[in-house]
Amino acid sequence: MINKKQIKILTLDDEVEYTQTLFHILSNSGYAVKTSNSPIEAFEMMKNESFDVVITDLMMPTIDGIQVLKHIKEYYPKTQVIIITGYGTIENAVEAIKKGALTYFIKGHDPENLLQEIENIKSMKEEGVLKNLDNEKQFSEVNGFLLETKSKVFAKTLEIAQKAAKSNVNILILGESGVGKEVFARFIHDSSRRSSGSFVPINCHSFSESLLESELFGHEKGAFTGAAATRIGRFETADGGTLFLDEIGDTSLDTQVKLLRVLESKSIQKVGSNASKKLDFRLVSATNQNLQEEITLGNFREDFFYRISSIVIRIPPLRxxxxxxxxxxxxxxxxxxxxxxxxxxxxxxxxxxxxxxxxxxxxxxxxxxxxxxxxxxxxxxxxxxxxxxxxxxxxxxxxxxxxxxxxxxxxxxxxxxxxxxxxxxxxxxxxxxxxxxxxxxxxxxxxxxxxxxxxx
CATH class of the missing domain: 1.10.8.60 (Helicase, Ruva Protein; domain 3)
Structure with a gap:
């Protein structure tokens, strides 16, 4: 059975107080909720995270609820939309339903009505009325990239990615810069049993060795100069989901050793702590480097390479x-x-x-x-x-x-x-x-x- 926390909701309203009210009502009912007061911000959030339901106000400046609905239906057709409206705009809300919204909720009415609609969505998902994300042929766009193809070689790559997604093994994605390695990583995550969990990307090239360790493992307060508070790392954030390490070929040998220990033990220690914490995540890595050549040159550990590459996916260049x-x-x-x-x-x-x-x-x-x-x-x-x-x-x-x-x-x-x-x-x-x-x-x-x- 699917529990409430597996139904992910995004609320969108230009009134901060109302989004806070919705957040408390929905989160207190056990749902995973995120909020936004700007359609532009909400669109960015949807690029990075999948939501089962978007609850959007109808009347907003610049971009209204109808435009939000059109955007979602075009780019995220599996996401259900509930329109929030006032008494004076019910006719517009009904029009929104004709354009693809699931239903509408009138501000000031009993929130139990809204909760019941979300329960209905939950039931539809359980019964398969809302197709699971791992259903083949459903994917056309991921994170703003088109995945439909007429190319036999690219279709084969997609097929391998879909099959790999259904497993729990570590995956290495290879390909030139710009081919869409992170897009494939998200595709794998969304196609997997972990799709309700977080997809946590990090570019290893963007951090120095010491900062990368803190970013991945987290740190305790006072662990080093500037560590003013305890911080949760990316490993812990990805618990129950997928961790994507882009540019894995740029990690130092010392960092590779530490990552290898994590993959072997499935546990981490924050920087500045001796306590271990068990985690459940799947690792997807990517690089545009020739790792076999880097192994020969002594820049990449062979044992680490085999640990991260249970399945290797090579994305063909556009040419x-x-x-x-x-x-x-x-x-x-x-x-x-x-x-x-x-x-x-x-x-x-x-x-x-x-x-x-x-x-x-x-x-x-x-x-x-x-x-x-x-x-x-x-x-x-x-x-x-x-x-x-x-x-x-x-x-x-x-x-x-x-x-x-x-x-x-x-x-x-x-x-x-x-x-x-x-x-x-x-x-x-x-x-x-x-x-x-x-x-x-x-x-x-x-x-x-x-x-x-x-x-x-």
């Missing part, structure tokens, strides 16, 4: 599955238009030819970034060849024919940032606070950039 380019381009184009709130009506043939012929050394991530650039720099809904980045031999030929000036990468990045900030400011009617919110930076940071670039 090896060009039959997927058409659908990927369409997918990222649609996504970029929605995120940037820019409607594209036409694309010059040269741009389409480039997108289909380019080899994408940065793989899917590079394709996504190029599409975003093209959408942002479009004029009146038209994507022109003049907005293509300068990065390939194919493009150099275009450069020669157009007389483009080749600039250092830092200048291109600066130019792009200036153009993008200008477009966002224009879309927000010059409101710095609103623009900073959409850019996901502080108002001060945006003000400094406006000043540095001489924008008005």
């Amino acid at each position: 090896a599955r060009k039959e997927d380019l058409e659908s990927l381009i369409a997918f990222f184009m649609k996504k970029a238009q929605k995120e940037q709130m820019i409607k594209i009506s036409n694309m010059e043939p040269e741009v389409k030819n480039f997108l289909l012929q380019y080899d994408y050394p940065g793989n899917v991530r590079e394709l996504k970034n190029i599409i975003e650039r093209l959408v942002v720099l479009s004029e009146d809904g038209v994507i022109t060849k003049d907005t293509l980045p300068i990065c390939t031999n194919y493009e150099k030929k275009l450069v020669e024919s157009r007389g483009f000036e080749i600039k250092p990468l830092k200048d291109i990045r600066k130019d792009f940032e200036i153009e993008y900030i200008q477009k966002v400011l224009h879309a927000c009617s010059g409101n710095l606070t609103e623009a900073a919110r959409h850019l996901a930076i502080s108002r001060r940071q945006l003000f400094n950039k406006v000043s540095d670039y001489g924008l008005k």
